[in-house]
Amino acid sequence: MTHVKESNSELVTQHYLGKTSENRTMYYLQISQPSNKTKKIIWMDCGIHAREWISPAFCQWFILQNYKSDPKIIRFLQNLDLYILPVLNVDGYIYSWEKERLWRKNRSSHMNGTCYGTDLNRNFNSSWGSIGVSYNCSSDIFCGSGPESEPETRAVAQFIERKKEDILCYLTIHSYGQYVLTPYGSTTKPPSNNEELVGDENFGPLEIIAKFTGANENAVPILNLQMQVAGKAATALMGKYGTSYQVGATSLILYSNSGSSRDWTYMIGIPFSYTFELRDKGTHGFVLPPDQIQPTCEETMLAVTAIIDYVDQKYFPSGGVILTSGSLGLSLCLSVVFTWTVF
């Protein structure tokens, strides 16, 4: 195989994904170090909800990183290709710039043009239509006329389905709330995983929301590998500006919802599927002040690279020095805050 000369334009290529409801083209970017190795894939999408502007801003930031000189990125690009969809809900995003800042859904037309928009993150085929949705088009959580009824959903789902054997990690970026969310939204049953960790994982000063087994002093949190990795990401993020994220399953931290992209990718077998909810916690919400854009992107970058690093080390172990983003050389107090609510 020929060696291709390194340059950003050869690292980053644009590819057609599909069309939106208003017939706009959806493109994803592939960041790939040319080589004869077969690579595995990390997928990240932003902007599934129109008003969450910090999300496409982050994807854009991510793409503009220096892939030639950052040693961490160079290392994982040897084994992993990054597929980035900077704006999934193009129609909705444009609508939120031009017409209604706080629009959330896509712009598909219903009821003879009297009602618009499906919540794309309720439209995937993961327990579709079962909980945390509305069947009424006027609602901001309208799940659509059926699973994958929306062209945007189909474009993403069909692509990921085709490539699922090679996709190790699925990241979907939202705002706001400051969470790293693990499966599931549609049920509170913890995802079954043959790598369960119980009890003594040191999460440092992070806040983990988990279900318990046992009672009182004998109660032990049910943790899993997904949460451990999410915890590493949140710890890395907090190291930058002190921003604190909560980690846990959507159905425990937030609320129940079905048809989310993250649940769907996990259900079809992508082991590390996460939803990020970026800054802030409600003070400004969707309308984040401009001076927070860069810090949010910088800290989130650390979280995402922590996850990619982990995946890289797990599936492509090297004989050399093992860097874990958790080993910051600090001994953090073992204080894990558990909260649980009576349902």
Added chain:
Amino acid sequence: GHKYYLQFTTEDYRSRQNVGNCLATVFYQKRKSPPAVTINCVDTKDEKQIQEEDNTFYQKIKQQTKPIIASDIPDSYGNIEPALEPVWALAVVGSSYIMWEKSTENLGYSMAQVKSVKQWIRKDDFTEFDYTVLLHETPTQEMIPCHMRVIWLPGHPLKVKYFCAPENQLSEEASGMESGSAAGILYEKEENF
């Protein structure tokens, strides 16, 4: 019913500095009625400094020569004009009264944006504002417009009157909860920013 035990801190939205520690219990005995709440907070911020900051905000408003009239605070890009920051902050406080009354075990709120504000100049020292605010409701994800009138003078109880657009029939919480009633008048203890 369901009883919740809460431990939380409050922080200054600008400096992210801790300003208070609170312990509370919230008991939802019957569905569709307000919960029984006990709460105890300890201010970690100095009382004098709180009063100073309130007064600074108050002076900024009083210095305006014409009634303040504005819309979209923050604007789409997240900007808040420095002169309008106290007006925004006052909307946050006023909205918190609305949210206190509206929140249920299953519905929560944040103030998303001030859509419009108009100041009514008064002969006395009080400041008075008419707002339309958008409340972000979870988990429905709806934006609820509320009309809100706030009357404020540092050192005096904040007065808030409001009327929110009625819940539409499709939400799980029946629209009967709002009972179609008009403004709710609320008198509360002195509020600090």
